[in-house]
Amino acid sequence: MSKLPNVSTSIFTIMSKMATEYNAINLSQGFPNFPVDERLTDIIAKLAKENVHQYTPMAGYPPLMNQIAKLVQKSYNRTIIPETEILITAGATQGIFTSILALVKTGDEVIILDPSYDSYESPVLLCNAKPIRVALNDDYTPNWQTIEKACSTKTRMIIINNPHNPTGKILAEADFVQLENILKKYPDLLVLSDEVYEYITFEEKHISAHTRKQLLNRCIMISSFGKSFHITGWKIGYVVAPEHLMIEIKKVHQFLVFSVNSICQVAISEYLDIVDVTKLGKFYQEKRDYFKQLLSKSRFELKPCQGTYFQVASYESISDEDDVTFCKRLITEYGVAAIPISTFYANGKDLKLIRFCFAKDNTTLEAAAERLCNI
Ligand code: PMP
Numbered sequence: 001m002s003k004l005p006n007v008s009t010s011i012f013t014i015m016s017k018m019a020t021e022y023n024a025i026n027l028s029q030g031f032p033n034f035p036v037d038e039r040l041t042d043i044i045a046k047l048a049k050e051n052v053h054q055y056t057p058m059a060g061y062p063p064l065m066n067q068i069a070k071l072v073q074k075s076y077n078r079t080i081i082p083e084t085e086i087l088i089t090a091g092a093t094q095g096i097f098t099s100i101l102a103l104v105k106t107g108d109e110v111i112i113l114d115p116s117y118d119s120y121e122s123p124v125l126l127c128n129a130k131p132i133r134v135a136l137n138d139d140y141t142p143n144w145q146t147i148e149k150a151c152s153t154k155t156r157m158i159i160i161n162n163p164h165n166p167t168g169k170i171l172a173e174a175d176f177v178q179l180e181n182i183l184k185k186y187p188d189l190l191v192l193s194d195e196v197y198e199y200i201t202f203e204e205k206h207i208s209a210h211t212r213k214q215l216l217n218r219c220i221m222i223s224s225f226g227k228s229f230h231i232t233g234w235k236i237g238y239v240v241a242p243e244h245l246m247i248e249i250k251k252v253h254q255f256l257v258f259s260v261n262s263i264c265q266v267a268i269s270e271y272l273d274i275v276d277v278t279k280l281g282k283f284y285q286e287k288r289d290y291f292k293q294l295l296s297k298s299r300f301e302l303k304p305c306q307g308t309y310f311q312v313a314s315y316e317s318i319s320d321e322d323d324v325t326f327c328k329r330l331i332t333e334y335g336v337a338a339i340p341i342s343t344f345y346a347n348g349k350d351l352k353l354i355r356f357c358f359a360k361d362n363t364t365l366e367a368a369a370e371r372l373c374n375i
């Protein structure tokens with residue numbers, strides 16, 4: 001008997017595989033295709049000859065944990081204790097999985113907003129807990145009234161993703177006020193805040209859960225160096241949580257992986273001395289704007305994008321096919337891969353929307369746009 005009967009191969013795997021098969025330009029799965037900062041590759045080349053190839057301590061390489069504490073202090077003016085409040089994980093994915101496994105019990109309910117990134121539901125199901133999907137409003141803001149109605153003493157966790165994949169929406173101050181009001185009513189309710197795109201925001205300022213005093217004792221923060229340093233394949237992320245939750249999270253981590261890639265942790269800890277993460281927003285804002293300009297003559301209608309490196313587009317004026325069929329045809333006939341937005345909805349809601357990843361060099365964006373403008 002399958003423990004996850006309704007789960008199949010992730011859409012990111014399916015679309016990237018098809019893109020390779022048909023030699024299409026891959027704007028589907030989210031990963032950059034431009035070179036990594038040479039200063040970082042130089043560090044890792046130097047480290048390859050040093051003594052950095054054995055296990056790090058279970059929770060992470062201590063200098064990297066200190067660097068993360070410094071980064072959080074600098075970015076959000078929050079003081080965290082590296083030894084007790086940080087865990088380095090194999091990407092954000094493992095941080096999310098480990099935290100849910102450690103903190104959610106049989107029969108608990110977990111609120112997942114709809115549409116949503118695909119990593120949240122399966123760990124909840126594996127805990128014999130119940131995912132409760134609550135629809136975002138049409139403009140992708142959370143509907144706090146519906147969320148509150150969905151809450152009860154059974155609700156163990158609310159998962160937020162800010163900036164939001166796939167819509168690029170970011171949460172406003174008023175959203176946090178409403179979330180905090182709900183938390184006051186349910187003392188055992190936790191928040192898992194997936195902020196992997198925390199430094200990729202544009203006109204509006206990103207408000208991190210790190211800055212919300214009322215959340216700090218109840219919140220598990222998820223980050224990923226994959227997004228911030230263009231190194232998705234290194235799979236290094238981290239969790240920040242208060243000690244009483246982190247004790248439980250570490251118990252699961254030590255048997256899931258024990259510790260994660262040593263040389264990459266050492267390299268990132270050195271790189272953090274010289275890199276400026278605050279430049280990332282401007283870098284991707286220019287990419288977003290360039291991609292938008294390139295597609296201005298196409299028949300796609302581009303939706304607002306406040307953060308992340310994803311652009312949602314409507315193809316309503318091009319085709320009335322469902323979005324999965326349209327994306328497959330986009331690859332086979334036009335040579336561009338994208339992600340159908342229906343796959344982010346629990347019930348596969350088809351709104352004729354697709355997601356393009358614009359974390360690509362300009363030549364790739366130009367070539368893709370040329371094809372997309374000819375549809
Ligand atoms: N959360 C979100 C919202 C993501 O978009 C991604 C990656 N696309 C992850 C988590 C996973 O990050 P990582 O590759 O560091 O595991």
Ligand code: GLN
Nearest residue numbers: 012013028029030031165
């Ligand atoms: N998070 C990436 C995206 O949204 C994909 C990561 C993965 O393939 N699991 O495209």
